[in-house]
Amino acid sequence: MARALSEFVSRKALAVGEALRGDRRLAPYRSHAQKLPAPTYARYTAITNRLYPSARSQPMPAHLLPVSRRRFLAASASTVAALGHSDLLGSDSQVNPNAWALLSDTHLLSQRSIDLHYDNNRTAMEKRATLVATNFERTARQVLASVETPAGLVLSGDCVHVGGKEEYELLARKLALLETIPIHLAMGNHDHRDNFSNVFREQTQSDDRVLLENRHVSVLKSQHANLVLLDSLTMQNADRPVKGPGRLGKKQLAWFEAVLDSQSDKPAVVILHHNVNPSDEYRQRTGEEDFIVSSADPFRGFKGGLEDTDRFLALLHARPHVKAVVFGHMHQFQIFKSRKTFFISMPPVGYTFGPKEAVGWIRMLLRDSGVTLEVQTLDTEHARHQQRIDLSWS
Numbered sequence: 001m002a003r004a005l006s007e008f009v010s011r012k013a014l015a016v017g018e019a020l021r022g023d024r025r026l027a028p029y030r031s032h033a034q035k036l037p038a039p040t041y042a043r044y045t046a047i048t049n050r051l052y053p054s055a056r057s058q059p060m061p062a063h064l065l066p067v068s069r070r071r072f073l074a075a076s077a078s079t080v081a082a083l084g085h086s087d088l089l090g091s092d093s094q095v096n097p098n099a100w101a102l103l104s105d106t107h108l109l110s111q112r113s114i115d116l117h118y119d120n121n122r123t124a125m126e127k128r129a130t131l132v133a134t135n136f137e138r139t140a141r142q143v144l145a146s147v148e149t150p151a152g153l154v155l156s157g158d159c160v161h162v163g164g165k166e167e168y169e170l171l172a173r174k175l176a177l178l179e180t181i182p183i184h185l186a187m188g189n190h191d192h193r194d195n196f197s198n199v200f201r202e203q204t205q206s207d208d209r210v211l212l213e214n215r216h217v218s219v220l221k222s223q224h225a226n227l228v229l230l231d232s233l234t235m236q237n238a239d240r241p242v243k244g245p246g247r248l249g250k251k252q253l254a255w256f257e258a259v260l261d262s263q264s265d266k267p268a269v270v271i272l273h274h275n276v277n278p279s280d281e282y283r284q285r286t287g288e289e290d291f292i293v294s295s296a297d298p299f300r301g302f303k304g305g306l307e308d309t310d311r312f313l314a315l316l317h318a319r320p321h322v323k324a325v326v327f328g329h330m331h332q333f334q335i336f337k338s339r340k341t342f343f344i345s346m347p348p349v350g351y352t353f354g355p356k357e358a359v360g361w362i363r364m365l366l367r368d369s370g371v372t373l374e375v376q377t378l379d380t381e382h383a384r385h386q387q388r389i390d391l392s393w394s
């Protein structure tokens with residue numbers, strides 16, 4: 001197969017890039033592309049990159065405000081109001097400015113992605129596409145049914161499953177279900193930063209401020225805490241994200257440090273996709289984690305998370321106003337404390353890995369001196385459903 005593709009690339013030159021991306025009959029070639037000899041794979045990548053340049057767009061913090069979502073529905077196209085540092089407290093009297101809906105790992109999956117990437121397990125993936133869409137809709141209904149409307153909703157990555165443009169169009173349609181709630185998104189390892197940006201910046205009302213080049217970061221200010229959204233997605237190439245670990249990188253860590261230092265008058269809650277993954281040496285130096293809520297299924301361990309965790313944690317631990325870190329990726333709800341910082345591993349909206357975990361989301365209520373987390377599982381019989389956990393800042 002690799003040799004056949006090699007000949008195909010040579011013969012068809014530029015056309016192959018387009019064909020590999022868009023023609024379902026060529027899916028088998030695509031799935032074997034990474035087994036090609038290095039020079040041929042490099043040529044394949046060069047061709048596809050030339051056809052689909054990824055550096056064209058600059059990711060910017062995308063905040064989906066209600067008017068944007070209504071326009072999206074009306075025009076069947078994507079719209080976003082993209083702002084810089086934002087003060088997005090709701091003005092409606094029913095809105096609780098201290099309440100936030102936290103969601104993670106929605107993994108919305110389109111039929112086109114299944115056609116392109118899952119020829120061998122089509123039936124299972126079609127089932128999953130239905131499951132994640134249903135779970136998203138049920139979650140949206142639960143969020144809307146809250147007695148008080150949250151000031152905003154943060155989705156901490158793996159918004160979609162493969163990262164294709166049409167998946168972000170699907171995501172935009174689903175987000176429109178959330179009516180008046182402002183929405184803020186982070187990138188996960190299943191996301192595609194450029195496809196995301198391109199879909200959500202069409203017809204944009206943006207001021208085009210870029211907080212950090214090639215990363216999708218945000219700072220959301222609220223009464224009791226600032227929420228800092230980081231971008232831990234690392235791309236394998238222009239086409240596909242790495243399926244696994246993430247990295248913040250030196251530039252983002254420097255930006256993060258500057259943000260923390262310039263806003264040290266208020267507690268900070270940091271939100272990113274990948275779980276922390278401290279080295280043994282770091283843990284020996286700083287001490288083991290203190291588990292406050294243990295996972296329902298056996299703990300899957302720290303592996304596969306943030307590669308530059310030690311540097312990230314060193315920044316946090318040197319700044320006592322960082323009170324909590326929220327992350328997804330593990331699809332496993334649990335809370336632990338390391339030194340004086342709480343680490344909250346989010347339940348997934350899309351699907352769980354273990355049988356005892358539940359899909360769901362968290363309602364976060366910020367206070368002056370801490371936070372209350374209300375676990376909202378879709379299975380209302382689950383032991384965790386509506387469990388309230390009070391965390392006090394120390």
Ligand SMILES: [Fe+2]
Pocket residue numbers: 105107158188190329330331
């Ligand atoms: Fe995920």
